[in-house]
Amino acid sequence: MPDLHSVSTEQKHYLQAQKRNIRLIQCFRILLLIFFLGLWEITARLGILDSFIYSSPSQILDMMFKMISDGSLAKHVSVTLTETLISFALVTLLGIFCAVILWIFPRLSSILEPYLVVLNSLPKSALAPLLIVWLGSNMKTIIIAGISVAIFGAVLNLYTGFCETDPDKLKLIQTLGGNKKDALIKVILPASVPLILSVMKVNIGLSLIGIVIGEMIGSKQGLGYLIIYSSQVFQLTTMIMAIVILCIIAVLLYGFISLLEKYYLKRHC
Amino acid sequence: MNLPLLQVKNVSYTYHTKAGETPALSHISFSVFPGEFVAIVGPSGCGKSTFLDMLCGLLKPAFGELLLNGTPLSMSNTNIGYMLQKDHLFEWRTIYSNMLLGLEIQRRVTPEAKKHVENLLENYGLYKFRNSKPSQLSGGMRQRAALIRTLALDPDLLLLDEPFSALDYQTRLSVGDDIGTIIRREGKTAILVTHDISEAVSMADRVIIFSNRPAFVQKIIDIKFSMTERTPMASRNAPEFKTYFNEIWKELNVHA
Numbered sequence: 001m002p003d004l005h006s007v008s009t010e011q012k013h014y015l016q017a018q019k020r021n022i023r024l025i026q027c028f029r030i031l032l033l034i035f036f037l038g039l040w041e042i043t044a045r046l047g048i049l050d051s052f053i054y055s056s057p058s059q060i061l062d063m064m065f066k067m068i069s070d071g072s073l074a075k076h077v078s079v080t081l082t083e084t085l086i087s088f089a090l091v092t093l094l095g096i097f098c099a100v101i102l103w104i105f106p107r108l109s110s111i112l113e114p115y116l117v118v119l120n121s122l123p124k125s126a127l128a129p130l131l132i133v134w135l136g137s138n139m140k141t142i143i144i145a146g147i148s149v150a151i152f153g154a155v156l157n158l159y160t161g162f163c164e165t166d167p168d169k170l171k172l173i174q175t176l177g178g179n180k181k182d183a184l185i186k187v188i189l190p191a192s193v194p195l196i197l198s199v200m201k202v203n204i205g206l207s208l209i210g211i212v213i214g215e216m217i218g219s220k221q222g223l224g225y226l227i228i229y230s231s232q233v234f235q236l237t238t239m240i241m242a243i244v245i246l247c248i249i250a251v252l253l254y255g256f257i258s259l260l261e262k263y264y265l266k267r268h269c
Numbered sequence: 270m271n272l273p274l275l276q277v278k279n280v281s282y283t284y285h286t287k288a289g290e291t292p293a294l295s296h297i298s299f300s301v302f303p304g305e306f307v308a309i310v311g312p313s314g315c316g317k318s319t320f321l322d323m324l325c326g327l328l329k330p331a332f333g334e335l336l337l338n339g340t341p342l343s344m345s346n347t348n349i350g351y352m353l354q355k356d357h358l359f360e361w362r363t364i365y366s367n368m369l370l371g372l373e374i375q376r377r378v379t380p381e382a383k384k385h386v387e388n389l390l391e392n393y394g395l396y397k398f399r400n401s402k403p404s405q406l407s408g409g410m411r412q413r414a415a416l417i418r419t420l421a422l423d424p425d426l427l428l429l430d431e432p433f434s435a436l437d438y439q440t441r442l443s444v445g446d447d448i449g450t451i452i453r454r455e456g457k458t459a460i461l462v463t464h465d466i467s468e469a470v471s472m473a474d475r476v477i478i479f480s481n482r483p484a485f486v487q488k489i490i491d492i493k494f495s496m497t498e499r500t501p502m503a504s505r506n507a508p509e510f511k512t513y514f515n516e517i518w519k520e521l522n523v524h525a
Contacts, residue, residue: 168353175325175351176371176422186370190361268361268402 055237060244063237077245079222080211083139084253087146088207092200094147095154102155103162103188104180120156124149124206128213137218142211149210150203157202161195162188193268197261204253212246223249272339273300274347274426274458275324280333281483282319292483293319297333299477299486301426301458306449308461308469310517311479311487317462320484321428324460325351337426350424352432356415358403364414365390365399371422382421389417393451408436409444416448420455427452427459433468442502445472449501466521470513471501478520488520 037057043049044056051059067073102109128145135141165188173183215224223242230238282294293316301307311317322328324335326342326349337345358367368386372378390396393413395406403411412432419427432448433441449472452459463469469476473492480487494507504510 166357168355169357169359171327172353172357173374174327175353176374178374182374186374187359190359193361 053236055240059237060241063241064245067238067241073245076221076223076226076242077249079139079219080208080215080224080246081249083142083146083211083215083222084204084208084249087143087150087211088200088204088253090143091147091150091154091203091207092196094151095158095199095203096196098151098155099158099162100184100188102159103184109159116152116156120152124210125213128210129217132214132218139219142214142219142222145214146207146210149213150206153206154199154203157199158192158195161192161199165191193264194261197257197264201254201257201261204257205250208246208250208253271302274303274305274338275301275460276334276336276339278334278336280320280323280330280335282316282323282328282331284319294323294330295483295485297484297486299489301460303458304456306452306459306461306472306474307477308463308473308475309477309479310463310466310469310521311484312481312521313464315479315482316484317464317479318430320479321351321430321460321462324426324428325349347426348422348424349426349428350419350422351428352415352419352430354431355435356403356411358406358411358414358418360403362403363400364395364403364406367403367414368399368418368421370418375422377422385423386417386421389420393417407440409440409447412436412444413447413451416451420451420457425458427457429459429461431463432461434463434465441468446500446502453499466514466517467505467510468501470510470517471504476513476517478517487523490516490520 040049040054041057044051044054044059049056064073102112127148131141131145131148135144169187169191170183173187178186211222212224212227215222216228219225223246226242227239230236230242277297277299280294280297281292284291284293297320309317309320319328323330324342329343335342337347337349340347358364359370362370365386368390369378369383372382372386387396387399390399395410395414395417398406398410398414403414406414415432429448433445436444445468461469461472470492476490476492478487478490479485490513492513494504494509496503496507
């Protein structure tokens, strides 16, 4: 680290300009949100927008407080959140497990590859109605719907990552007298931690998608149910509120995994 | 004369791919005696690395025999250490735990083995870096760490596969000097594969010249310097150095 006192004036100016730029960007981000919400509110109040269809920020906020006080919002959010976290955890564990099995048995992976590719390129929402019919509309089915959206991509990504491990590192293990198990435990898994974290980042979003789709077609609770129900009874304020809360949940979940990733990278790289 | 540590008898190897077969080695024979430092030079792609993979048991010769202390390679309990082109220190381990990798794999982590590793780190100036990450070390220090990782298993025979080729020229000279000196001080038998003639002459007691692919032993040259204590750097400055260099240079260019 250079001594703070020895920093030249040019460097100071440069750093200040950088800081100013960042502050300016943040300022505009907040202004944009305020402008958008303000415009929405004003046009709704002046009757330019039909507030029955488009609602308004103040109506949404009111609805939110109402549903918080009667406890219904907490119920829906906790159901969606629980289902998402369970399906995310299962996707992560199952994904790593399947990728390891494929890596250990290359012939099996060659046999299964076309099937995995087909399943992965299938629009996952197509499976959810089938799952509801097969397994009944309960929480287990919703969680499986969440898993079905994320699992194939997770397995393929992890397996590809495992196979891209530097062959010389595997050779090193061999020259030290190690077998495949040593290669897996000493090289493949520790080298893949950054990959696993980035796959997790994708999976948390995909799990949420699967859960919401599942709730939309086969549930009596959760934010997905709330969206479908309020659209059927034309409660657009409730519907938009549910979407806003989904947004917030998605950002928080993603942010949590990002934080985990940052922490790992800071400690190990 | 004592018994050879390694006997290579009439060894051949062929690569098989979809496109066809490529003979890589043809009827290689030579011996290496305990404490000897042998260098193998040859044009690039002649099968030198294939040969080392075979000595390490990663590949099986198609024909011929490899004997370690008189027993066939696959049945021998002679310990072989292999040093690869790059150091491959694992970034998720500290230097010290990188050094223990081979011992962990062979389930030989004992207090004595740990002491041995600590001594090696101390002797070769890496002890204060034992808790560092590999990325905090310079290229030369990393290569030295890679050598210690190999020496931690106390190998009877060291195989070096162009261990300096990934370094820049300046570092290569000093690391070559460093590693060569360490190997001599530890009294190890070593086989160095390189395409750098001066590296081979400066480090080895004997230089084996491989021909173009399929490689056969074109010539074996004994390297003798008049100096009392031989280090790679001192060898480079010796008057005999140039003679040996030119001799090998001519050999390599005969069939080019």
